[in-house]
Amino acid sequence: MGILEINQLHKRFGQHEVLKGLEMDVPEHSIFGLVGQNGAGKTTTMKIILGLLKPDSGSVTVCGEKVAYGETKTNRHIGFLPDVPEFYGYMTAREYLKLCGEITGLSQTKTKVRSEELLELVGLKNEKKRIGSFSRGMKQRLGIAQALLNEPKLLICDEPTSSLDPIGRKEILDILLAAKGKTTVLFSTHILSDVERICDRIAVLHGGKLALYGTLAEVKQRHRYNGFVLEFENVETAAIFAKSKELQHPSISTTRSGNTVTVLLTGCDLDGHFFLDVLAQKRIVPLKFVALEPTLESLFLEVVQ
Amino acid sequence: MTGYLAFLKKEIFEYAKTYKLLILLVVFAVFGITNPLVAKLLPEILGSLVADGITITMPKATAYDAWTQFFKNATQMGLILTVILFSGVLSSELSKGTLVILLTKGLSRTAVILAKYTCMALLWTASIALCFGLTYVYTHYLFPADKVSNLPFSVFCLWLFGMFLLAVLLLSAVLTKSSYGCLLLTGAAVVACLLVNIIPAAHRYNPISLVTDKMGLIKNTIAVSSLFGAVFIAFLLALLFVSLAVLIFRKKQL
Amino acid sequence: MDLAMLREYLPLLIPLVILQFALGITALIHVLRHPAYRFGNKVMWVIIVVFIQIIGPIIYFTLGRGED
Ligand SMILES: Nc1ncnc2c1ncn2[C@@H]1O[C@H](COP(=O)(O)OP(=O)(O)O)[C@@H](O)[C@H]1O
Numbered sequence: 001m002g003i004l005e006i007n008q009l010h011k012r013f014g015q016h017e018v019l020k021g022l023e024m025d026v027p028e029h030s031i032f033g034l035v036g037q038n039g040a041g042k043t044t045t046m047k048i049i050l051g052l053l054k055p056d057s058g059s060v061t062v063c064g065e066k067v068a069y070g071e072t073k074t075n076r077h078i079g080f081l082p083d084v085p086e087f088y089g090y091m092t093a094r095e096y097l098k099l100c101g102e103i104t105g106l107s108q109t110k111t112k113v114r115s116e117e118l119l120e121l122v123g124l125k126n127e128k129k130r131i132g133s134f135s136r137g138m139k140q141r142l143g144i145a146q147a148l149l150n151e152p153k154l155l156i157c158d159e160p161t162s163s164l165d166p167i168g169r170k171e172i173l174d175i176l177l178a179a180k181g182k183t184t185v186l187f188s189t190h191i192l193s194d195v196e197r198i199c200d201r202i203a204v205l206h207g208g209k210l211a212l213y214g215t216l217a218e219v220k221q222r223h224r225y226n227g228f229v230l231e232f233e234n235v236e237t238a239a240i241f242a243k244s245k246e247l248q249h250p251s252i253s254t255t256r257s258g259n260t261v262t263v264l265l266t267g268c269d270l271d272g273h274f275f276l277d278v279l280a281q282k283r284i285v286p287l288k289f290v291a292l293e294p295t296l297e298s299l300f301l302e303v304v305q
Numbered sequence: 306m307t308g309y310l311a312f313l314k315k316e317i318f319e320y321a322k323t324y325k326l327l328i329l330l331v332v333f334a335v336f337g338i339t340n341p342l343v344a345k346l347l348p349e350i351l352g353s354l355v356a357d358g359i360t361i362t363m364p365k366a367t368a369y370d371a372w373t374q375f376f377k378n379a380t381q382m383g384l385i386l387t388v389i390l391f392s393g394v395l396s397s398e399l400s401k402g403t404l405v406i407l408l409t410k411g412l413s414r415t416a417v418i419l420a421k422y423t424c425m426a427l428l429w430t431a432s433i434a435l436c437f438g439l440t441y442v443y444t445h446y447l448f449p450a451d452k453v454s455n456l457p458f459s460v461f462c463l464w465l466f467g468m469f470l471l472a473v474l475l476l477s478a479v480l481t482k483s484s485y486g487c488l489l490l491t492g493a494a495v496v497a498c499l500l501v502n503i504i505p506a507a508h509r510y511n512p513i514s515l516v517t518d519k520m521g522l523i524k525n526t527i528a529v530s531s532l533f534g535a536v537f538i539a540f541l542l543a544l545l546f547v548s549l550a551v552l553i554f555r556k557k558q559l
Numbered sequence: 560m561d562l563a564m565l566r567e568y569l570p571l572l573i574p575l576v577i578l579q580f581a582l583g584i585t586a587l588i589h590v591l592r593h594p595a596y597r598f599g600n601k602v603m604w605v606i607i608v609v610f611i612q613i614i615g616p617i618i619y620f621t622l623g624r625g626e627d
């Protein structure tokens with residue numbers, strides 16, 4: 001059973017239908033990357049999970065408990081980092097964590113111990129200033145500390161890395177990776193390299209539904225192209241190969257850039273042997289002959305088109 | 306309950322840190338001191354300023370004048386300042402989104418609204434108590450012989466009207482998203498109360514009678530019992546408005 | 560107001576003066592320490608806070624004070 005289950009979720013804002021029957025299942029102890037373009041509905045989905053928005057239909061279950069809109073009971077299992085975390089500017093980081101601890105009902109000593117641990121983890125241990133003077137990255141890190149305070153079973157982060165510089169991004173990703181052992185992480189992003197760096201599961205949200213879903217390896221396997229990249233000694237040889245009449249077949253698409261030719265096979269029983277035969281016939285020896293690996297980016301572009 | 310107490314603490318801390326608590330207390334303390342002083346000194350100063358030859362006979366000041374000042378200042382400037390200071394009670398949190406994290410930590414929306422009302426009520430009570438206390442001490446010193454009637458009850462009426470107004474303000478804050486909208490709606494509610502007073506029959510039950518009739522009370526030209534209806538209605542409406550604020554806020558999309 | 564009157568009422572006025580000073584000085588320290596205002600500049604706020612009793616500091620804290 002997943003720690004988070006989403007069933008047939010629908011949500012529209014006026015005429016604009018953002019979620020059209022979203023189905024999702026987040027298993028325990030995974031780092032789950034929710035990928036989607038801006039406006040795909042990632043934030044909307046998260047707000048529904050947290051009971052901050054009312055879905056038009058469908059249900060969300062967290063740790064086996066149903067989420068009810070306007071109520072906050074299921075949120076005790078969840079730590080949430082909003083896309084733009086906002087705090088009370090007049091408090092210090094410690095004061096804020098103390099408030100959070102009191103609200104969750106953590107004991108004072110426990111709050112103190114956890115606060116110190118977490119401030120250490122996110123690198124704000126020696127920060128005595130008020131939150132009002134914090135930079136964007138510092139707020140983001142305090143946001144993570146806050147989210148992890150009550151040792152949640154599920155950590156939800158909304159685009160935690162989007163507005164940060166590369167170093168800040170790496171720091172946040174490292175923190176998420178460190179949290180993996182103790183909690184399940186669901187985070188949204190539109191930066192694919194982040195997903196590749198830390199996620200073990202991925203879902204692409206597009207058109208109000210999941211367009212792609214599974215572990216990274218599974219997804220890549222399922223969407224393996226029947227295609228090859230060939231590199232030749234020079235541009236002329238490449239052109240001869242690309243223009244050869246054997247390749248003018250409806251199920252083969254050929255693209256050449258410089259001395260590299262990419263051939264894609266769609267819906268036919270041709271395979272690598274066919275190209276090897278063509279090469280043998282023309283007595284061309286390529287420098288490279290490699291099967292095409294789908295990158296996350298190509299997959300993403302494919303499903304969102 | 307733990308959430309309510311924690312959030313109440315945060316609210317009080319916030320009013321202290323944003324200097325609103327300081328402003329409220331200083332202003333009400335200043336009123337408290339100046340009310341009897343002005344009542345005592347104004348006639349004397351005016352008397353001493355009068356040029357030779359012309360004599361104006363100023364009526365001698367009494368404790369009644371001091372309390373007139375008290376009720377005038379506390380209901381007008383005092384309540385207006387209080388309402389303005391509290392007008393951002395929700396809008397600042399909603400526009401910035403500072404509530405989101407706390408709500409996702411399991412704080413209930415009911416606790417948010419109740420804690421906010423409790424905090425406003427506490428500050429209003431402290432302010433009016435301070436103002437009353439200072440006016441009382443000074444008046445007692447400056448006009449030792451004078452007595453005014455129904456003082457505790459008329460102060461209670463003023464306090465209750467404040468509580469009623471804060472409930473109106475809270476509901477306005479939940480209904481509108483900006484502090485200006487909140488002020489506007491609260492102002493409209495007061496105007497509505499004043500308009501209702503045109504109907505003589507409604508006067509007995511109108512919450513605003515709690516502050517329009519207090520002069521009569523301390524002069525003893527109005528019977529205490531004539532305000533019982535208004536007390537009851539103000540209390541009931543305050544309760545109703547706070548409950549409505551809770552119910553509406555629970556269903557609000559954040 | 561003659562001297563006798565002043566002497567008589569001075570003790571009563573002292574708390575008022577203390578309150579005004581306390582508020583004014585709190586505001587002045589804040590103006591000097593937090594140079595980011597919602598509008599206006601430091602000189603303007605110092606003048607307002609020091610020379611307009613009670614009202615000046617209130618206006619500063621409610622309207623002029625920048626975010627922390
Ligand atoms: N409160 C709202 N009212 C109207 N439209 C909204 C609201 N919130 C989000 N939307 C719309 O819903 C779509 C999805 O938004 P969002 O979930 O924030 O996307 P993402 O987080 O994936 O970038 C966007 O087109 C946005 O304009």
Ligand SMILES: [Mg+2]
Pocket residue numbers: 042043044083158159
């Ligand atoms: Mg978003």
